Amino acid sequence: MRVAIGQLWQETNTFNPLRTTREQFEQFGVLRGDEILKRLSETNEVGGMIQSLRSWPERPELVGLVRLPAWPAGPATPDTVAWLLDEMLHALQRAVPVDAVLLALHGALAGEGEPDVEGALLQAVRRLVGPHIPLVATLDLHANITRRIVEVTDALVVYHTAPHIDVFETGQRAAAVLRRILVDGAKPVTAFQKVPAVFPAERANTQDPDSVSHRFRQQLQALEADSAILTAGLATVQPWLDVPELGSAVVVVADGDAARAHAACARLATDVWHHRRDYLPELVPLEEAVRQAYHEADGLVVLSDSADATTSGAPGDSTWVLRELLKYDWPRPALVTLVSPELVADAQRLGVGATLSRPVGGVRDHRFSTPLPVTAEIVRLFEARFVMNGHLARNLPIDMGPSAVLRVGKVCIVVTSRTGPHFAPELFRAAGFDPLAAAVLVAKSPCGFRAAYAPYARRIIVVRAPGCAPSDFWNYEYRHIPRPLWPWDESMEWTPS
Numbered sequence: 001m002r003v004a005i006g007q008l009w010q011e012t013n014t015f016n017p018l019r020t021t022r023e024q025f026e027q028f029g030v031l032r033g034d035e036i037l038k039r040l041s042e043t044n045e046v047g048g049m050i051q052s053l054r055s056w057p058e059r060p061e062l063v064g065l066v067r068l069p070a071w072p073a074g075p076a077t078p079d080t081v082a083w084l085l086d087e088m089l090h091a092l093q094r095a096v097p098v099d100a101v102l103l104a105l106h107g108a109l110a111g112e113g114e115p116d117v118e119g120a121l122l123q124a125v126r127r128l129v130g131p132h133i134p135l136v137a138t139l140d141l142h143a144n145i146t147r148r149i150v151e152v153t154d155a156l157v158v159y160h161t162a163p164h165i166d167v168f169e170t171g172q173r174a175a176a177v178l179r180r181i182l183v184d185g186a187k188p189v190t191a192f193q194k195v196p197a198v199f200p201a202e203r204a205n206t207q208d209p210d211s212v213s214h215r216f217r218q219q220l221q222a223l224e225a226d227s228a229i230l231t232a233g234l235a236t237v238q239p240w241l242d243v244p245e246l247g248s249a250v251v252v253v254a255d256g257d258a259a260r261a262h263a264a265c266a267r268l269a270t271d272v273w274h275h276r277r278d279y280l281p282e283l284v285p286l287e288e289a290v291r292q293a294y295h296e297a298d299g300l301v302v303l304s305d306s307a308d309a310t311t312s313g314a315p316g317d318s319t320w321v322l323r324e325l326l327k328y329d330w331p332r333p334a335l336v337t338l339v340s341p342e343l344v345a346d347a348q349r350l351g352v353g354a355t356l357s358r359p360v361g362g363v364r365d366h367r368f369s370t371p372l373p374v375t376a377e378i379v380r381l382f383e384a385r386f387v388m389n390g391h392l393a394r395n396l397p398i399d400m401g402p403s404a405v406l407r408v409g410k411v412c413i414v415v416t417s418r419t420g421p422h423f424a425p426e427l428f429r430a431a432g433f434d435p436l437a438a439a440v441l442v443a444k445s446p447c448g449f450r451a452a453y454a455p456y457a458r459r460i461i462v463v464r465a466p467g468c469a470p471s472d473f474w475n476y477e478y479r480h481i482p483r484p485l486w487p488w489d490e491s492m493e494w495t496p497s
């Protein structure tokens with residue numbers, strides 16, 4: 001029994017003007033063949049798949065295809081899309097015959113001219129292996145599930161958590177579904193319901209018992225506890241994706257019982273629709289948010305700058321929050337990040353202890369942010385390299401390249417050469433800080449940061465600022481999305497088909 005395993009992972013933000021290229025995938029770490037099995041067995045979905053398959057009594061032979069990861073950013077160029085498909089399909093061509101294919105995907109990778117890269121990939125994989133080989137894929141909770149993705153796969157296994165703390169377990173769930181199909185002879189039938197709604201991420205916290213997302217997660221887990229259901233998922237798509245099939249979706253895969261799958265799917269889709277307004281976040285205007293943070297004398301205040309969230313594919317060099325932080329005399333460090341290879345190069349040239357005087361930030365995206373002149377002391381040069389755990393990751397190596405810390409009073413600007421998780425406590429530790437001892441920490445993340453900080457923060461404030469990943473996205477211009485779509489069309493009616 002031969003099972004092929006591969007990964008294609010990136011979340012695209014079509015508002016980010018910086019295109020995603022092959023270089024970003026190669027920089028993050030492309031792995032091929034056996035390297036995948038050797039190096040990823042403890043990491044994320046692929047690790048969950050590998051460990052589960054290795055525990056099967058049938059001892060299946062695992063065949064590593066290719067791992068293609070890149071950090072969230074702008075749309076992939078056409079050459080990059082072609083290269084990604086080529087890499088996976090050539091690897092699969094070399095691997096066949098196989099008895100099954102397991103792919104770890106994001107589900108919201110868009111390219112210029114191809115809004116549904118995972119759909120194109122899965123369709124090509126299906127053509128290559130034929131109609132009878134089980135094809136099971138995992139997806140991020142923020143995937144944009146298209147009809148094509150559903151039609152060409154046997155089962156889609158979606159993360160159940162946001163913050164995404166179940167990525168490894170999602171790989172294990174996918175392997176368990178495959179086992180039901182391959183070993184137990186289950187006959188997967190998928191019910192799929194697109195819900196014409198797009199939700200801000202801030203309140204989609206499945207770990208918060210007061211949140212509606214928590215209840216949906218419990219419903220999904222209850223469905224999966226039923227042996228007639230192979231898997232159930234709710235993908236509340238990420239909003240910054242101007243594509244024709246944008247929308248949330250429910251998928252329920254049953255063993256042979258189509259009516260049961262459809263009933264469960266329609267029930268959950270209706271419930272999600274009825275609770276759509278529960279997802280609307282309370283955003284605090286920027287100036288007010290920073291003023292409130294300043295008046296919290298003790299403990300850590302986390303400011304979520306979701307509009308510049310690098311986890312949502314924003315460029316990460318917005319200066320809006322930095323500008324406000326610089327107006328105050330903070331009692332302890334105020335930590336904020338910027339992506340700027342030019343600024344790091346300047347800091348390296350001048351050296352630790354020198355003073356740097358120049359505009360910073362606001363160049364990766366010109367529409368929503370502008371450069372801010374600062375005079376700062378260069379206090380540290382370091383490599384932003386660490387192993388990340390928690391939201392999005394289990395044992396995931398991250399490398400944001402040469403980096404620097406600049407200080408203006410107590411405001412410390414952590415500058416990295418490349419984008420990455422600009423909320424991760426591991427990043428601030430690599431920069432020489434104890435993030436939990438700061439007066440204020442700016443997390444460029446809409447929700448995932450809560451997994452790291454919610455237990456320790458005195459207060460969390462979600463800031464309203466301009467950017468490529470805004471929470472009030474319906475106020476921005478979209479050209480390709482289907483209409484009507486909530487919340488753009490606030491008063492629309494809908495029932496499942």
Ligand SMILES: [Zn+2]
Binds near residue numbers: 140141142164
């Ligand atoms: Zn996500």
